Amino acid sequence: MSSPSPLHPQRQEAGQLAAQSPLIAHTLPNKVRVLLLPSRKFRRRSIMVTCRMKMGEATARQALVPAVLVRGSSRVPKTRELRALLDGLYGASLTGGASKLGNAHLLHLRLGCVSDRVLPEPIWEQALGLWSEVLREPLIDGDGFHAGYLEEERRSISNELQGIFNNKTEYAQIRMLEAMFQGDPYCQTAYGTIEQLEATSPKQVAFAYRELMAQAPITVAASGDMDPDEMIRQIERLFGDLPMRAEDPYQPPLLPKREEVRSVDEEQPVDQGKLVMGYRLGRHAGDRDRLAARVASAVLGRYPHSLLFRHVREEASLAYYAASQLDLFKGLLTVHSGIDPKKRRPAQEIIEQQVAAIREGGFSDEELEMTKRALLNELMAQTDRPEAVLGQAYDLDLLGEPYRPEEEQAALNAIGREDVQHAFADIALDTVYFLSRREEGERS
Amino acid sequence: MIARRLEELDLHHYESRLDSGLTVSTLVLPQFAKTYAMLGVRYGSMDTRVPAPGASRPIPAGTAHFLEHRLFESTDGNVMDRFAALGASYNAFTDYFQTAYLFSATSEEEACLDHLLTFVQHPHLTAAGVDKERGIIVQELRMYRDMPEHRSWHALLNALYHLHPVRQEIGGSEQSVAEITADLLIACHQAFYRPSNMRLVVVGDVDPKAVVAQAERAFPTPSGPAPAFAPPAEPPTISQERVETTMAVSVPILEIGFKDRDPSTDLGQETATGLMAEALFGESSDLYLELHRQGLITDGFGAQSFTGPGFGLVAVGGETIDPERLEGELWRGIETIRKNGLDHTRVDRLRRRQIGQFWGLFDRPEALAHAWLGMAFQGQDLFELPDLLESITVTAVDERLTLLDPAQAAVSVVRDAS
Known part of the structure; x- marks a missing residue:
């Protein structure tokens, strides 16, 4: 597609994408998965462990595990001391967190630091030691985690959850999810709910930690300047003693059909209205046409040239933003926009028209081409971000598929308008959420 | 020693000032797929006056930001369409002291750079376009008004400073953007978008000489100096506790x-x-x-x-x-x-x-x-x-x-x- 550019005299062609960043996948005897992205292109290196659990009653206590782990280990029990050590290691970062992938709950512990070859003194071994200590020799006194740290982290997460209300864009999206997925833990944040947090004891968090170590599917992913064989040996030394991992194959999400569209309106003293619409896509990550679904969602609302931006913002001046988002691990498509509160009806109508336009082929060949090119650009650009490559490799690994960007590139090129239309063939509007202030003299 | 030198790590950066006054800066990142380019103009929300015949006249708050929005319409057509056709991602932003236009591309980098260097020089500023943009900008300002951190920060700057234009919101207010006209945008573009007042930064696996040559073609001649920023006589004390x-x-x-x-x-x-x-x-x-x-x-x-x-x-x-x-x-x-x-x-x-x-x-x-x-x-x-x-x-x-x-x-x- 592209001609050799004089700006890039020696650059390899796109076809050699895989050769540039070969991803190595390996399984330890106890079924711990290892994903490695060895490369000297970067000046930083990283290692991250991901444990996979389920969202549900235990979401909050599971999410508290990484938060408490990074406060200290049995050898370095004081957070102050641990952070001082990390600062001295040229600002090595040791972070714990939680995220959700469909109804799976992912718990992470990540180390990032500058590569030894960039520094006047080596630090990797010491940084890796801190990371593994924090994970494998945590600060558990008796049968519970350090009560003081747990209390602090619980309060901190609780404040964060309460603070979501301050960010209206995020708040509106969560409220839409709550309306659409009542009774489904998918509507929780990856940190659970405030009620769950309050009901959690140090014992329960220690129990959740032991569960993670005993049976959760675990993936260790590393990137940067490394000898892959040596890295695998190191990971085996650190994780080889764990019991055999449980089998937990990917299951496609279930989204029950609803007869009528659910509509939720909320009022607050805001200046800009937030309209969020949830669609059941009828497609998911394991489907053959998942790529077509990504293209369809992008033609609809991923880019400034997408239908939503053009029609809702540029032509009708109704919104500052209007975009679509896809979660294939849940089969959910979300459209969100920030609009003039008085223009809710026309905005919703235009959005529904654009979704229908995708299904019915009401987009130009040029719009499709621009979108495919933009997605290809993203795919290529992703190779510059090791955490993005490893993130995608992880998702694919869950589906039992290898990371092969060159194949994805070819598949993306081959997608035609019928594929895009077909990806939206079963789409159905499920829930509409609208946040606005009450307008004087307007019917409510 | 705790820090090594760039050269020891085989990292090289280049900077040159062209005859036109444009400064071109390049950093070579070997093996990176992406080329990231920014064309910056030393013109932001703090610049509150524009030269006019005789003296200078005040600019309503939010003009630099408004101009940035409108620059995506050029005399050659829609700027975004061209970037999209090239498969690049692109954006722009305005802050207190600068306006910047940027793209990220993994192919067609030369064409993207040409486009970046050209469109900022040829805006299509019409009364109808300015009116349409106002509605979008007002929505943007309202979005910021609903953001507590944004409100707190702006209030803090106002409490600390009596006169300095850092007090003004980058996007201005609904009142100030109502005063912005196509003529004003044209005057500001002429005054500030001059090569001597601009910088090009390119980062990626690029050939610095080729970047300079391209920038020279796009900006062949000097066009005189832009208005310098003159800070007001701000008292050292705070305005409000x-x-x-x-x-x-x-x-x-x-x-x-x-x-x-x-x-x-x-x-x-x-x-x-x-x-x-x-x-x-x-x-x-x-x-x-x-x-x-x-x-x-x-x-x-x-x-x-x-x-x-x-x-x-x-x-x-x-x-x-x-x-x-x-x-x-x-x-x-x-x-x-x-x-x-x-x-x-x-x-x-x-x-x-x-x-x-x-x-x-x-x-x-x-x-x-x-x-x-x-x-x-x-x-x-x-x-x-x-x-x-x-x-x-x-x-x-x-x-x-x-x-x-x-x-x-x-x-x-x-x-x-x-």
Whole structure:
């Protein structure tokens, strides 16, 4: 597609994408998965462990595990001391967190630091030691985690959850999810709910930690300047003693059909209205046409040239933003926009028209081409971000598929308008959420 | 030695000033798929006057930002369509001191760069286009009005400064954007979008000579100087000790800002200020850990130093469930440190931490380009940082504690309307 550019005299062609960043996948005897992205292109290196659990009653206590782990280990029990050590290691970062992938709950512990070859003194071994200590020799006194740290982290997460209300864009999206997925833990944040947090004891968090170590599917992913064989040996030394991992194959999400569209309106003293619409896509990550679904969602609302931006913002001046988002691990498509509160009806109508336009082929060949090119650009650009490559490799690994960007590139090129239309063939509007202030003299 | 040189790591950066006055900066990142380019104009919300026949005339707040929005319509058609056809991602932003246009591409880089260098020179500014944009910009301003951090920050700047245009919102207000006309945008474009007032920054696996040659073709001739920024005669004192904003929030916000009596954009001084703030308020500080222990802060808590021509400040704060208690604890912590001085071994560790962060930039072309361009417009050189961090004395960092003078402080609080 592209001609050799004089700006890039020696650059390899796109076809050699895989050769540039070969991803190595390996399984330890106890079924711990290892994903490695060895490369000297970067000046930083990283290692991250991901444990996979389920969202549900235990979401909050599971999410508290990484938060408490990074406060200290049995050898370095004081957070102050641990952070001082990390600062001295040229600002090595040791972070714990939680995220959700469909109804799976992912718990992470990540180390990032500058590569030894960039520094006047080596630090990797010491940084890796801190990371593994924090994970494998945590600060558990008796049968519970350090009560003081747990209390602090619980309060901190609780404040964060309460603070979501301050960010209206995020708040509106969560409220839409709550309306659409009542009774489904998918509507929780990856940190659970405030009620769950309050009901959690140090014992329960220690129990959740032991569960993670005993049976959760675990993936260790590393990137940067490394000898892959040596890295695998190191990971085996650190994780080889764990019991055999449980089998937990990917299951496609279930989204029950609803007869009528659910509509939720909320009022607050805001200046800009937030309209969020949830669609059941009828497609998911394991489907053959998942790529077509990504293209369809992008033609609809991923880019400034997408239908939503053009029609809702540029032509009708109704919104500052209007975009679509896809979660294939849940089969959910979300459209969100920030609009003039008085223009809710026309905005919703235009959005529904654009979704229908995708299904019915009401987009130009040029719009499709621009979108495919933009997605290809993203795919290529992703190779510059090791955490993005490893993130995608992880998702694919869950589906039992290898990371092969060159194949994805070819598949993306081959997608035609019928594929895009077909990806939206079963789409159905499920829930509409609208946040606005009450307008004087307007019917409510 | 704690920092190595760029050359030792086989990293090379180039800078040249063309005959037209345009400065071209290139950093080669071998093996990167992406080329990231920014064309910056030294024109932001702080520029409040434009030359007019005879004298100069005032510009309504938000004009630089409005012009940035409208530049995506050029005489050659829609600018975004062209980038989209080339498969590039593209964006623009305006801040206090600069406007920047940028793209990221993994193919067709030469065509993208040509487009970037051309479209900013050929805007299509019409009354109809300006009217349509106003509706979009008003929506953007309303979105910011609903953001508590944004409101707190803006209120803090207004409390610290009497006259300096850093007080103005970058996007202006609904009233000020109502005054903006196509003629005004044309006048501002002519005055500020001159090669001598612009910088091109390109980061990626590129040939620096080819970049320069392309920029020379796009900007062949000089077009005279642009209006210089003249800071007003801002008094050294603060304007207001305390400002409160009420809006719909579940968690209040508290920020304390300290106004520098003698502001300077000297990189050495700013580095010292940054280290001082990190030592006092950073995640590994005693104060941070104590505030976290008491449940008074969230992850967003932190300190930042912010300087530019004619202003300089350090702000600390974030979301908190109890602004009064947080404020009390902050004052107590500041007083203790001002009395006892900083822990020297800690400053030394933070120096290493910042060197690590500097090297991290080279894995993130966007962050690197943004830092390079923004600093260059302040007369600072990003690549001096390793040397500076290596050589800065603890005494110099300690001295910056004088900045945290209660007489120079203003407090901004955002709380719930109900």
